[in-house]
Amino acid sequence: MNLFQDALAWLTDPERSAGPNPLVDRIGEHLWYTLLALVVSALIAIPLGYLIGHTGRGRQLAVLGSGAARALPSLGLLTIFTLLVGVGNAQVAAIAVFVILGVPSILAGAYAGVEAVDRTVVDAARAMGMTETQILFRVEAPLGLPLLLGGLRSAALQIIATAVLAAYVGLGGLGIYIQRGISLRTYDEMLGGAILIVLLALAVDALFAIGERVARRAIGSGPTRSRPRPDRPEPLTTDQQSTLEEIR
Amino acid sequence: MIEFRGVGKRFADGTDAVIDFSLVMPSHQVTVLVGSSGSGKTTILRMINRMVDATEGEVEIDGENVATLEPVQLRRRIGYVMQSAGLLPHRRVLDNITTVPRLNGMGRATADELGLSLMDTVGLDRSLARRYPHQLSGGQQQRVGVARGLAVDPNILLMDEPFGAVDPIVRADLQAELMRLQRDIGKTVVFVTHDIDEAFLLGDQVVILATGGVIAQKGTPAEILANPASDFVADFIGADRGRRSLRIVEQAGRRIVVDGDGRAAGVLTDDSAAR
Amino acid sequence: MNWVAANLDLIVELTLTHARLSLLPILIGFVIAVPLGAFAWRFRWARGLTLTVVGLLYTIPSLALFVLLPPIIGISFLSELNVTIALSIYAVALMTRSATEALESVDPDVRGAAAAMGYSGWGRFWAVDLPLAGPVLLAGLRVVSVSTVSLVTVGVLVGSRNLGYLFLNGLQRGIVAEIATGIVMTVVIAVVFDLLLALAGRLVMPWTRGADGGRTRRAARRIALTEGPA
C-alpha cells in the first residue's frame, strides 16, 4: 500500500497547484473535451435516434452503430485520425474520435427510449388528435428521457475513457499523468492520475444516475419499471361469462 | 349520422380486414358492433376518425366524406376511448383529461375547471385529480379514459372495448354509468365489444359481425332476439343453448322467470310497478 | 499496402496473440458472472448491492484500471496477468448485469407452469430458467466478447503485446497502413468471435431459430443496443 501513500502525497503536493502542470488545468481540459464531444454527439444522435424510434425505420442502423462503436478500438482510431489530420491537430482528431464513439450510445438511448413507450399510449395520443410532432415531443420524448439519459451516460463515460488515451496523441487531459508516469517510471504520478480519473468518471456517472432517477420520477412511472401488463388479456368467451354470472 | 358505403380495408400485408361494409349509424344513438376476435370491429371503428384509412368506399359524417377532412382536426372533435385506457403515464389525471382542450388552446384554469366537472360526470372523485394513472385502479383509469373522450364535448364518441379489461363487477358498474350518461348527453356512440350481453344492454342498434366485417344481422336487441337471422347469429347470442329463452313458472303465488337451464332469472311484476 | 506485404509475419503473430489474450477474459467473465447474476436475481437483498458494484466497476476507464490493479493485487505492471485480470473484471461486470436481466426476462407464466408441473428449486433453474434465459445470456456474452477484443489493444500501453502495438508503432513511424491494419484485424477477430458465438448459440439452443422470442427477444436486443464498457 506504500505506492498508494506515495500517490496520495503526489496528489496533495503543493507542486500540483503551483507547478508547471497544474491538476486543475488538466481536470478542466478533460471535462471540457468531454462536454464538447458529448454536446456534438448529442446534436447528431438525438434527432437521428428520435427519427428511427418514431418511424421505426432504420433500426438496423442503430444496431450496427452500437456494434461498430464497441468493436472499433479507440486507441486505433485516435492514432489513425491523428496521423490523417496531422500531429499538430490532435484536438480535432481526438474530438472526432470522441464523437464517433459517443454517437452510437446516444442514438441507441434516444431510439430505445422512444421505442420503449407503450404503443397503446402512442396510439391513444394519435387517436386524440395529436400531430406526429406533438406525439414525439409530448409523449415519446418525455417518456423516453430516462433511457436517453442512460445513453448519454454511456457516451460520457466512453468519452472520458477515450480522453485518457488521447494523452498519447498529445491532447493533454488527465491521461498525461499516466502517460508520463509509465514512461518515466514515476509510480506516484501514474497512480495519482489514475485515481483522479476514476474519481472523475464516478462523479460523472453519479450525476447521470441522479438525472435518470429524477427523470423517472418526473414522468410518474412507478419506482421500478414494472413488467408491462399483457396489453390484451384474453377476452372471456360467452360461455365463460355466463359461468361467471352463474357463480355470482 | 355516420354512414359507411361499400367500405373495404385491405392492410399493407394483404389482409382483407373489412369487405364491402355498408351501415348507417344514427345520430344520438348507441350503435354496438359485436363479433368475435378478428372480425374487423376495431378496423371499422378506426375508419371513422381516420386512424385507419378505407381502401374502398366512403365513410361519411353528416354527409361529409372523412377522406376529405384533415385527420388531426377530425380526431380532435371525435372522442375515442380504448380498452387499456391508453392514458399518458407521465401526466396526472386532470392533465390527461384536458389534453385535447389544451392542445386546442384552452387556458389552463378553464381547462382544469372543465376537467374537474368531467370527473364528476364520469363518477370520479375530484381528490384523484392529482394522481398519476398508475396510482388508479383499472376501473378508475377507464373512467378517466371516458372523461378524456368527452373533454371536447364531441358529437361522436368511439369506444373500443372500453370495459374489456376490468372485472365483471366493475364492468357492470361502468356500463350502468355509461347508460346514465348517455341519457343525459345523447352522443352518437359507436361501441365495440365481443360481449353479446354488453351489446344488448347498451345498444340501440346492435350489429353482429362475422369475419371480414360482414354483417350477420343488425337491429334492435329485441329484433335480434326475436328473430335470429341465421344459425351463426343464434349461436353467437346463445339462443341455441336456451340461455335466451325464458319461461314463467308459478311458485308460492308469484310468477318467477326461469331460463332455459331452469335457473331463476327474476320475479315477474306488473309493468306499472316495475317502472 | 507495401507495409502489409512486408510485415505479414508480424500481423499474423500479433493477431493470434491478440485472439489468445481476448479469449481468457471472455471465458472467465462468463463462468463467474452467470452464477453471480443468478445469485443477484434469486435473492432480492443481494441484487442492489451486486448490480451497483458491477456498475461502478465498468465505470472505471480501462487505462486507469490497468494502472491501479497491479499495486492492489500485488503483481507487476508489465505482466500479461495484469491485462487478463483487468479485462476479466470488465467482463464479469458486464456479464453479471446481462445474466440478471436474462433470468428476469423469463416469462413468469412459463416459470409458473413449470412449478405446477412439479419442477422446483435447482431442477427448475437448470431445466427451465437457464435455457429460457439463454438467448439473452448469449446477447450479453456477444457484447462482452466484442468489447474485450477491442479493449485488449489498450493493454499495449502497459506493455502487453497485441494488435495495439501497431497503433503506437504506426503513430511513431507515421504509417497509416500499419494502424489501419491493426484496426481491421481487431474488428476481424471481434467479428469472427461473434459469428462463432452466434453459431454456438444456434447449436445449443435450436428452439430459438426463427421463433418469436417476445420478452426475451426484446431484452436481448436491448442489451445488444445499450450495454457497453467505458
Ligand SMILES: Nc1ncnc2c1ncn2[C@@H]1O[C@H](COP(=O)(O)OP(=O)(O)OP(=O)(O)O)[C@@H](O)[C@H]1O
Ligand atoms: N395494421 C394491421 N395490419 C395488418 N392486418 C391487420 C392490421 N390491423 C388489423 N389487422 C387484421 O385485420 C383483421 C381485423 O382486425 P380488427 O382489429 O379490426 O379485429 P377486431 O374485430 O377488432 O378484433 P378484436 O376483438 O380482437 O379486437 C384481423 O384479421 C387482423 O389481424
Ligand SMILES: [Mg+2]
Ligand atoms: Mg379490436
